[in-house]
Amino acid sequence: MVSEPHVETLALREQFDTAAQQKDASSLGMWIFLVTEVMFFGGMFLAYTVYRNMYPAVFGAASRSLNATLGAINTAVLLCSSFTMVLAVRAGQLGRRKVVIIFLVLTLILGMVFLGVKAFEWNEKFQEHHVPGPAFHLEGTPQQGEAQLFFSLYFAMTGLHALHMVIGAGLLALLIYQTYKGRFSAAYYTPIDMIGLYWHFVDIVWIYLFPLLYLIDRHGVKP
Amino acid sequence: MGFRLFPEQASTLAPQVDHLLFFLLAAAAFFTVAIFGAIFYFAIRYRRRSDRELPKAIHGSVPLEILWSVIPFGLTMVMFTWGASVYFTGRSAPADAIQIDVVAKQWMWKLQHMEGPREINELHIPLGRPIKLTMTSEDVIHSFFVPAFRTKQDVVPGSYSTTWFQPTKTGKYHLFCAEYCGDRHSGMTGWIYVMQPEDYAAWLSGETPGATLAENGRKLFQDLACANCHKPDGSGRCPALAGLFGSTVSLADGTAVTADEAYIRESILRPAAKVVAGYQPLMPTFQGQVTEEGVLQLVEYIKSLSPEPKAPSQSRDRQGAVRNP
Amino acid sequence: MITAAVEEQQNYLNAGYGLKSWLLTKDHKRIALLYLATITFFFFIGGVFATLIRIELLSPHGNLVSSDTYNKLFTMHGVVMIFFFLIPSIPATLGNFFLPMMIGARDLAFPKLNLLSWYLLVIGGLFAIFAMVAGGVDTGWTFYTPYSTTYSNTWVVATALGIFIAGFSSILTGLNFIVTVHRMRAPGMTWFRMPLFVWAHYATAIIQVLGTPVLAVTIVLVAAERLLHLGIFDPARGGDPVLFQHLFWFYSHPAVYIMILPAMGVLSELVSVFSRKRIFGYSVVAFSSVAIAVLGFLVWGHHLFVSGMSLYAGMVFSFLSYFVAIPSAIKVFNWTATLYKGSISYATPMLYAFGFIGLFTIGGLTGLFVACLGIDVHVTDTYFVVAHFHYIMVGGAIMAYLGGLHYWWPKMTGRMYPEGWAKLSALVIFVGFNLTFFPQFILGYLGMPRRYHVYPDEFQVLHVLSTAGASVLAVGYMLPIVYFAWSLRYGKLAGSNPWKATGLEWTTASPPPPHNFDQIPVVTHEAYDYSAVIDEEVPVG
Known part of the structure; x- marks a missing residue:
């Protein structure tokens, strides 16, 4: 076997024997990380499920106060960003630097659009007094407390999702810079691949958040 | 009260819990002695006499593995079933129980009898009658714990919890808050007074005759x-x-x-x-x-x-x- | 190996000098030592809190400190000992150092991530220390709502943030271990040739990765409730404080296995080496680690038997709790059976191993009591539970940690510790521990609630006994710190394999070279095959 640690390169760090072993390790590591993320969001999904079952009527009413159109637009934006991300990874695999940069920038822009829309929505909530706290008021239900529960979960879930988007955007910016500097090639594009996985994960979380928060009971009868 | 190693039994539940405890203690003692004994025996019998010793490798034994998985498992299932039945008894109040309402707050117990009397950190109850408590908290989580009755139930804000007990011995017993509730948690204690029924009746009538x-x-x-x-x-x-x-x-x-x-x-x-x-x-x-x-x-x-x-x-x-x- | 050659050889310790060569190291062995220093520091801090608690409890009337201070003491004792000492203890030090070596790897899969994990622990620790210095936190390490969210006026958010950050350290360590075990094994190192220490760490890593994120999000929600007026656990708004307990224990019960599984891994190594026998039922012991990791996730509800959970939920959780007891029992039986017809040495690590088996047996058996619904109602939230988990986490985990530290000390430093003093420390700790915690079982069954600053007079005798034991225990813990430090300079040179052990870590120099092996080993035989290291066979008499 290898007697002395070989000369270290990006594609082959000194603790590995082959580039394939390193790539395997990276992707296994990333998938495990995503599992931890599933557990992280899982805690909030559990809380949501419990409370939705306890207070279906209020949660329905509170859910109907959300702007489903903006939610739908954001869903579309994120799905497109996942598509451009895939194209960036594919370009990375082929070693086409410029194309990688173009698609990463597009992904970043779409991510920013999502965050912009989200910020607009949150701002609406502040103006409508839908933010949990002393000034909270939701029309159409006497149960202001439980309505606050819904919005607590809404802000916690969309807030932590948005935080993941911000981190993702930062990672994309770093990738763009590194690609521009010529760090990646067809032989080594693992970071693009891995951050791609992360981006898709964040996308999928939203795919669950959107129907849970905005759509269930959309057309339910007002109590 | 003097030094003791075992708590008083003052409710119908207490001997049930203690019997269960003795069974578990016996099982635990058996395994402790067996394991300690085996270790001591092997450690002395097979002590190393030369640094070049090489004992024969033993890979294991499937029958033994099955034996020492199945037997303890069977034993734990006895513990489970017995424990669950005692728990079930401790949670199911008889229909004729005397109802008492409890409100806990930092750091006191407020108890209300149906007949009207209210008490703070003290509860007077008659001997031999089942008592059912309906409890809630005004602030944080507390826990109603009477060691002599072997009973404990958390008192959670926002909902009712219940527990019951039937005292079997007159006397004065500790009431503790068992769930940490802040600064004076250890001061949130009180006394349960178990009285002869006639003394209890006298006590009830002696309390300020308020409304029920x-x-x-x-x-x-x-x-x-x-x-x-x-x-x-x-x-x-x-x-x-x-x-x-x-x-x-x-x-x-x-x-x-x-x-x-x-x-x-x-x-x-x-x-x-x-x-x-x-x-x-x-x-x-x-x-x-x-x-x-x-x-x-x-x-x-x-x-x-x-x-x-x-x-x-x-x-x-x-x-x-x-x-x- | 000739001792003179060891000194001349380049090893991981003399490969670089200066602060930078340590603080920016990617070498898992150096990072393990950084962890060792860090957790020893936290153990000391947690120990000071414990000492104050025990002194305070000498008197039933709370004369030494105010109730407010006492509440902060037991909270910070718990937070520091659990999150900054026990969780990282064996995995981050011994695991970090030896897991790659045992499977014949040059390093963990992600060395930079490993260093980052250490920094996260330090940063988390700094937040916790800040909270302590600024005024402390008084919620109990369990942070039960609504006390932690609404009523406490202490540094809850800073402490929570510290735990959150330290949690990432634990997650990343677990992730690193899983990938390393999957992808970095040397040629011939099949899954069933791995030492049981590696199996135990693999199982631990599964828990770290699956459990810790749930604690993280729970803590975030508590902090959000304090800072942003969100109200997810707020009963005033219809929230359920018991939901917090479910989420908290979903991590914190498996967290007990994060502490004890690596200890069991150490034990398997010690029992094998010092009886010079293959572990009895190797594959059963290996699978029992994984079984504990999986079953450990299904039993959290046994912390909520008196929380107002439904009767039937209580029964299900009690039933499942007994399932998780079985693999632990199986391990104890197999260790005991390993001794049979062995060649048993009384070296210090083995004494610690005996101590572990004794204390863990008692801790485990009393676990059957608290899993039993009928008894748990009476003993939960009393000193019985305090005694039980100290038997597991201090009696078990720390005994194994110290045993492992003695066993691998010659490999880590190239020097032997002084055997006589070490034997003494094992004895003092065992005696002191039992004296401290055994009376607490009795206290608990008598009804002494935990977290009590003042208590009825009738409990005093047992409390005094416990405090007396604690002072013996404190001496026991000080001894290794002193003689380990002494041995760094004056200890006998160890040589590469002083115990005639079989693991790959013993095939390389002591201390090991920077990349562990001059040549990546090819593994041709199973673990614990002593015929490979002992040239001349003398039959056991």
Whole structure:
């Protein structure tokens, strides 16, 4: 076997024997990380499920106060960003630097659009007094407390999702810079691949958040 | 009280818990002795005599592995079943239990007898009668713990929890708060006084002859103008409450609930949560307007409107303390 | 190996000098030492809190400190000992150092991530220390709502943030271990040739990765409730404080296995080496680690038997709790059976191993008591539970940690510790521990609630006994710190394999070279095959 640690390169760090072993390790590591993320969001999904079952009527009413159109637009934006991300990874695999940069920038822009829309929505909530706290008021239900529960979960879930988007955007910016500097090639594009996985994960979380928060009971009868 | 190694047994549950304990102690002692004995024996018998010793490798034994998995497992299933049955007993109050309402707050216990007397950090109860507690907290989580009765139940804000016990020995027993509740947690203690029934009757009559819990509830019902909508004959905008407790209520969303203490409490504090079929969600919330003690009084009043309570408790009939207004 | 050659050889310790060569190292062995220093520091801090608690409890009337201070003491004792000492203890030090070596790897899969994990622990620790210095936190390490969210006026958010950050350290360590075990094994190192220490760490890593994120989000929600007026656990808004307990224990019960599984891994190594026998039922012991990791996730509800959970939920959780007891019992039986017809040495690590088996047996058996519904109602939240988990976490985990530290000390430093003093420390700790915690079982069954600053007079005798034991225990813990430090300079040179052990870590120099092996080993035989290291066979008499 290898007697002395070989000369270290990006594609082959000194603790590995082959580039394939390193790539395997990276992707296994990333998938495990995503599992931890599933557990992280899982805690909030559990809380949501419990409370939705306890207070279906209020949660329905509170859910109907959300702007489903903006939610739908954001869903579309994120799905497109996942598509451009895939194209960036594919370009990375082929070693086409410029194309990688173009698609990463597009992904970043779409991510920013999502965050912009989200910020607009949150701002609406502040103006409508839908933010949990002393000034909270939701029309159409006497149960202001439980309505606050819904919005607590809404802000916690969309807030932590948005935080993941911000981190993702930062990672994309770093990738763009590194690609521009010529760090990646067809032989080594693992970071693009891995951050791609992360981006898709964040996308999928939203795919669950959107129907849970905005759509269930959309057309339910007002109590 | 002097030094002791084993707690007093002062409830019907206590000997049951202790028997279970002795069984587990015996099992634990057996395994401890067996394992310690084997280790000591092997360690001496097979001590290393030369640094070049090489014992023969033994790979293991499937029959042994099965044996020492299955036997302990069988033993634990006995522990489980026995433990669960004791737990079940400890959680199921007999129908004729004396009802006492408990409100915990930082850092005191407030206890209300149905007949009216209220106590703080002290509870007087008669010997030989089952006592059922309905408990809630005004602030953080507390836990009602009487070691001599082997009983403990967390008291959680926002909901009712219940526990029961039947004292078997007169005397004075510790009441502890067992769930950490802040600064003076260790000061949130009190005494349970178990008295001979006649002494208890004397004690009850000696207390300030106030209104019963249900009467206080009725007064509160009037003060809050509940009767404007909840008219006794059912002609109001809201359902009549006579006969409600213990009955099955059909709700607007098609489901049904049994009207117990928790349901009545929820309906006072969160009226829109469970709306009765055929009625509009018109009732405002009384959260913040009624204390937890007040809610318990209202609950008792509404319970008193059911002439023959079907479930959980028949205490006031037996006490003969509460009658329809 | 000739001792003179060891000194001349380049090893991981003399490969670089200066602060930078340590603080920016990617070498898992150096990072393990950084962890060792860090957790020893935290153990000391947690120990000071414990000492104050025990002194305070000498008197039933709370004369030494105020109730407010006492509440902060037991909270910070718990927070520091659990999150900054026990969780990282064996995995981050011994695991970090030896897991790659045992499977014949040059390093963990992600060395930079490994260093980052250490920095996260330090940063988390700094937040916790800040909270302590600024005024402390008084919620109990369990942070039960609504006390932690609404009523406490102490540094809850800073402490929570510290735990959150330290949690990432634990997650990343677990992730690193899983990938390393999957992808970095040397040629011939099949899954069933791995030492049981590696199996145990693999199982631990599964828990770290699956459990810790749930604690993280729970803590975030508590902090959000304090800072942003969100109200997810707020009963005033219809929230359920018991939901917090479910989420909290979903991590914190498996967290007990994060502490004890690596200890079991150490034990398997010690029992094998010092009886010079293959572990009895190797594959059963290996699978029992994984079984504990999986079953450990299904039993959290046994912390909530008196919380107002439904009767039937209580029964299900009690039933499942007994399932998790079985694999632990199986391990104890197999260790005992390993001794049979072995060649048993009484070297210090083995004494610690005996101590572990004894204390863990008692801790485990009393676990059957608290899993038993009928008894748990009486003993939960009393000193019985305090005694039980100290038997597991201190009696078990720390005994194994110290045993492992003695066993691998010659490999880590190239020097032997002084055997006589070390034997003494094992004895003192065992005696002191039992004296401290055994009376607490009795206290608990008598009804002494935990977290009590003042208590009824009738409990005093047992409390005094416990405090007396604690002072013996404190001496026991000080001894290794002193003689380990002494041995760094004056200890006998160890040589590469002083115990005639079989693991790959013993095939390389002591201390090991920077990349562990001059040549990546090719594994041709199973673990614990002593015929490979002992040239001349003398049959056991």
